[in-house]
Amino acid sequence: MIGLDLGSQFIKACSIIPKNDGTYIVYASMVSAELPSGNKSVAVGMRNKIKKLTDQLKVSSNDTVLSAGGTDLIFRDFSFPDSLTGKDLRKAIKADAQNGISEKLDNLYYDYQPLPVSSGENTDFIFTAFPKKIIDQMISNLSLAELNIKGVGVDNIALANSFTAFNTQKALNSVVVVDIGHETSKIVVINNGKPIFMKNAAFGGKFVTQEIANVYGISYYEAEQIKRQPEIWNNIGLNIKTILKKSSGNLFEAVSQSIAHCVSKQKISKIDEIFITGGGSILKGINGFMWETLGISTVKWNPFETDRIKGVFTVEKGFFMPVVLGLALNKEIANV
Numbered sequence: 001m002i003g004l005d006l007g008s009q010f011i012k013a014c015s016i017i018p019k020n021d022g023t024y025i026v027y028a029s030m031v032s033a034e035l036p037s038g039n040k041s042v043a044v045g046m047r048n049k050i051k052k053l054t055d056q057l058k059v060s061s062n063d064t065v066l067s068a069g070g071t072d073l074i075f076r077d078f079s080f081p082d083s084l085t086g087k088d089l090r091k092a093i094k095a096d097a098q099n100g101i102s103e104k105l106d107n108l109y110y111d112y113q114p115l116p117v118s119s120g121e122n123t124d125f126i127f128t129a130f131p132k133k134i135i136d137q138m139i140s141n142l143s144l145a146e147l148n149i150k151g152v153g154v155d156n157i158a159l160a161n162s163f164t165a166f167n168t169q170k171a172l173n174s175v176v177v178v179d180i181g182h183e184t185s186k187i188v189v190i191n192n193g194k195p196i197f198m199k200n201a202a203f204g205g206k207f208v209t210q211e212i213a214n215v216y217g218i219s220y221y222e223a224e225q226i227k228r229q230p231e232i233w234n235n236i237g238l239n240i241k242t243i244l245k246k247s248s249g250n251l252f253e254a255v256s257q258s259i260a261h262c263v264s265k266q267k268i269s270k271i272d273e274i275f276i277t278g279g280g281s282i283l284k285g286i287n288g289f290m291w292e293t294l295g296i297s298t299v300k301w302n303p304f305e306t307d308r309i310k311g312v313f314t315v316e317k318g319f320f321m322p323v324v325l326g327l328a329l330n331k332e333i334a335n336v
Contacts, residue, residue, distance in 0.1 A: 002059060002147070003158070003327030004050075005067040006138060009033055009182035009205075009279070013053040014324035026304075026311035028321050029056040047144040054147075056312070064147040065327040066138060069155030070184045074108070074129040075198045076100050077115070079122045097127050107132055109152070115196055124267075126198065128154050155179070156188045158326030160195035163275065165329055166303050168193070173272040176255060177301070179322055180280030182206050185251050186323070189262050189271075196267050201254035203247070205280035211247040212238070230284040240285045241292075252293055275301040279320050 005012045010030045017025040031052055035045035054062070078096050080089060093112050098105055110129035135152055142149070159179050164171040171193045179186040183204040189197040205227075213223035216236075226238065233240060255274070262268045274296050276287055281300050291298040303309070303325055304318025313321075 001150070001328050001330040002054065002057060002062070002064040003067070003153075003324035003329075004053075004064050004147070005155075005324050005327070006141075007033055007181065010320060011049055011053065012320055012324045013050075013057060014321055014328045015057040015059045016325070016328045016330075023308045023310060026309050026313060026325070027057040027059075028304075028311075028313040028317065028324070029053050030317060030320055042141045043144045046141045047146075050142065050145040050147065058312070062146060062148050063150050065150055065330070066135075066142075066152045067155050067158060067323050067327060068130045068135060068152045069186060069200065069323070071200055071202050072131055072134060073154065073156075073200055074101055074103075074110075074127075075156075075200075076127040077197065078112075078125045078127060080125065082121055082123055093125060093127060097129070101129070103129075103131070105129070109135055111154075115194070124196075126195075128157075128198075130154075153327050154198075155323050156186050156198040156200070157195060158323045159186055160188045160190055160326070161329055162303055162322040162326035163188075163190065163301070164193050165326075166306050166308060167275075167301070170273070170275075174268040174270065176259065176271055176274045176296075177322075178251070178255060178274065178276045178281075179278040180204060180251070180276060180286075181278050182280070185254070185278070185280070187254055187258050189258055189268070191262075191268050197258055197262050199254050199258045201251045203251035203254075203280075205283070207247040208243060208280070208283060211243050215243065227283065240283070241289050244286065244289050248289075252290070255290075255294065271296055274298040277301045277303070277319055277322050282319055 003014045011033050012030040014028040031049055076097055080092055084092055108129040109132055112125050112127040115124040115126055139149060159177060163177045171190055174191045177188050181204045183206055185201045185203050187199045188195050209220060209223045209227050212226055213220050259271050287298045287300050302318040303322050304315045
């Protein structure tokens with residue numbers, strides 16, 4: 001199975017071969033999401049990008065799971081009596097979902113699944129939905145790529161699957177995993193090895209770059225180069241904590257709300273640790289700033305930094321790969 005993430009900055013792909021000894025052979029690659037000029041269509045440009053990626057994955061099958069995420073992804077959690085089953089349960093979930101969102105369900109691909117925590121005689125469910133027009137456009141853009149699209153998986157659940165697969169002991173605690181992308185951050189709360197809450201935030205690496213550009217009155221490109229060179233920050237008087245204070249409010253509000261929601265619903269009593277990953281987590285000092293801001297131990301997580309994964313990849317690029325790793329694992333995922 002190929003996990004494929006059509007990100008706003010990079011396209012990432014991954015394939016996994018599980019071994020009998022509990023290790024995995026992983027092939028992973030990524031390319032810029034920018035399509036070269038002169039292509040006759042997006043589909044042609046995407047075909048060339050995907051061909052370059054899949055040639056590195058050493059797969060015999062083109063079965064693929066796409067990722068769905070970003071701020072367009074809708075999450076809701078519901079609780080229903082255990083006595084409600086079958087068609088009655090599906091009808092109740094659809095009714096509550098429609099009452100809680102402005103978009104008509106007919107315009108969405110959606111799914112739901114039970115959560116591992118229960119409220120007395122009730123079962124909790126997570127409902128996920130994504131606009132049909134966006135998924136249909138993604139699939140249309142891949143029409144020439146010779147992929148067999150088997151499903152579209154929710155980013156946050158794929159992220160949880162990846163974390164629990166390679167951090168078995170840590171996942172048994174109450175933790176928050178945050179994947180900081182280019183434009184959006186994916187948040188998942190995990191307890192006892194299972195995801196119990198999900199949320200997305202409009203924050204990513206480009207927000208930090210734009211704030212640096214604003215402070216210094218320079219171009220976005222110049223600001224990006226500065227962001228990538230922490231060794232020059234002191235020389236130019238750049239205080240990354242000040243930059244983050246101005247740019248990351250959406251992220252910290254979303255993480256705080258996620259924790260507060262889970263505590264108020266008695267799903268957890270507290271969070272033991274926060275793990276940050278994604279391309280945006282590479283920024284020097286961001287884990288320390290989150291620790292200081294939220295008062296919770298925060299560490300960076302690179303899924304490739306484990307002896308359970310072997311294969312063909314660049315270790316440093318592991319920060320970009322948690323979602324496609326989770327998709328390629330082909331575990332149970334919510335499909336929208």
